Amino acid sequence: MKRIGLVCLLLCAVLALFCGVAVVWAVSVWRGPGPLETEKTVLIQRGSGLSRIAGDLEQSGVIAHETLFRAAAVLSGRQAALRAGEYLFPPGQSMETVLDRLARGDVLVRRITIPEGLTSHQIVELLRAAPGLDFPPGDIPTPPEGSLLPETYQYTYGDAPQDILDRMRVGMDRARVSLWAVRAPGLPFATVDQAVTLASIVEKETGVASERKRIAGVFVNRLRAGMKLQSDPTALYAMTKGRPQEDGTGPIGRRLLRADLDIDSPYNTYRYAGLPPGPIANPGLDAIAAAVNPERHDFLYFVADGTGGHVFSRTLAEHNANVARWRRVRAGP
Numbered sequence: 001m002k003r004i005g006l007v008c009l010l011l012c013a014v015l016a017l018f019c020g021v022a023v024v025w026a027v028s029v030w031r032g033p034g035p036l037e038t039e040k041t042v043l044i045q046r047g048s049g050l051s052r053i054a055g056d057l058e059q060s061g062v063i064a065h066e067t068l069f070r071a072a073a074v075l076s077g078r079q080a081a082l083r084a085g086e087y088l089f090p091p092g093q094s095m096e097t098v099l100d101r102l103a104r105g106d107v108l109v110r111r112i113t114i115p116e117g118l119t120s121h122q123i124v125e126l127l128r129a130a131p132g133l134d135f136p137p138g139d140i141p142t143p144p145e146g147s148l149l150p151e152t153y154q155y156t157y158g159d160a161p162q163d164i165l166d167r168m169r170v171g172m173d174r175a176r177v178s179l180w181a182v183r184a185p186g187l188p189f190a191t192v193d194q195a196v197t198l199a200s201i202v203e204k205e206t207g208v209a210s211e212r213k214r215i216a217g218v219f220v221n222r223l224r225a226g227m228k229l230q231s232d233p234t235a236l237y238a239m240t241k242g243r244p245q246e247d248g249t250g251p252i253g254r255r256l257l258r259a260d261l262d263i264d265s266p267y268n269t270y271r272y273a274g275l276p277p278g279p280i281a282n283p284g285l286d287a288i289a290a291a292v293n294p295e296r297h298d299f300l301y302f303v304a305d306g307t308g309g310h311v312f313s314r315t316l317a318e319h320n321a322n323v324a325r326w327r328r329v330r331a332g333p
Helices: 002-031 050-059 066-075 095-104 120-129 161-180 192-205 209-225 232-240 258-262 285-292 316-331
Strands: 040-044 085-089 110-113 152-155 301-304 310-313
Touching: 040 050, 050 066, 066 095, 085 095, 120 161, 152 161, 161 192, 161 285, 192 209, 192 232, 192 285, 209 285, 209 301, 209 310, 232 258, 301 316, 310 316
Parallel strands: none
Antiparallel strands: 040 085, 110 152, 301 310
């Protein structure tokens, strides 16, 4: 009996030692660096159970032992809290940290920048090309021109593009209200809608931030004088209806011709006086600010100067001389 008792005691001691070693190993693996050598993005699909999640993490090289991961998730009571989504894991992240991130839903946040001056159609197409957005079958309605605020927006995998469009619309609504409230007195238009329309023309006329207020001042002077705005971007919009070519050759695939300026459209400010019936693009905050607080001066004309900016003039004779100079620059040596 004594011998049997001794054997049992010895077995218990061995078992305890084994369990102790196992626990030390498990804790070491659990809290130690993971096997990932370079950062990696892993998508946890919606509806994935614990086994699927652990298997995907091991197959992706984020963790080394899916069984240990599953056990830890169950023992901690977090197996039902693991959230689907797109995760970016840095190299060597421990299994403990991986479980914590999934339980918090610490998903990868993506960003998309919407440049100023795009049409609503172009913005929808930009969203369509953004990775991770969940477009519905078919198409989505194109928002009204000038209703979206260009800015950088955050989103996560699986978000609907309509969510971003709604945030852009809210941003534009707020910008319109705040900037219209501090407009200069005596503007030759009466509504914030007209201000956004003018801002969209200013946005398309120049990519030089310092010129926006001056160009807005030119158009305000022409409106006050009853002159046609004669803005090339409005003629281009009349031709493209907000769907310009995207092949890198310009909105119509060629240079604007004099004959194009006769297109019969209320958006064509070469043919019709005053502001167009609506915006020709989605202007940014600075362009709207320029439209409601334009620079005060007596310029009535401007033309490209060959360096990306414009040269301004007060008389038609000055303007014609500047145009001739620009044509020589454009023709080259």
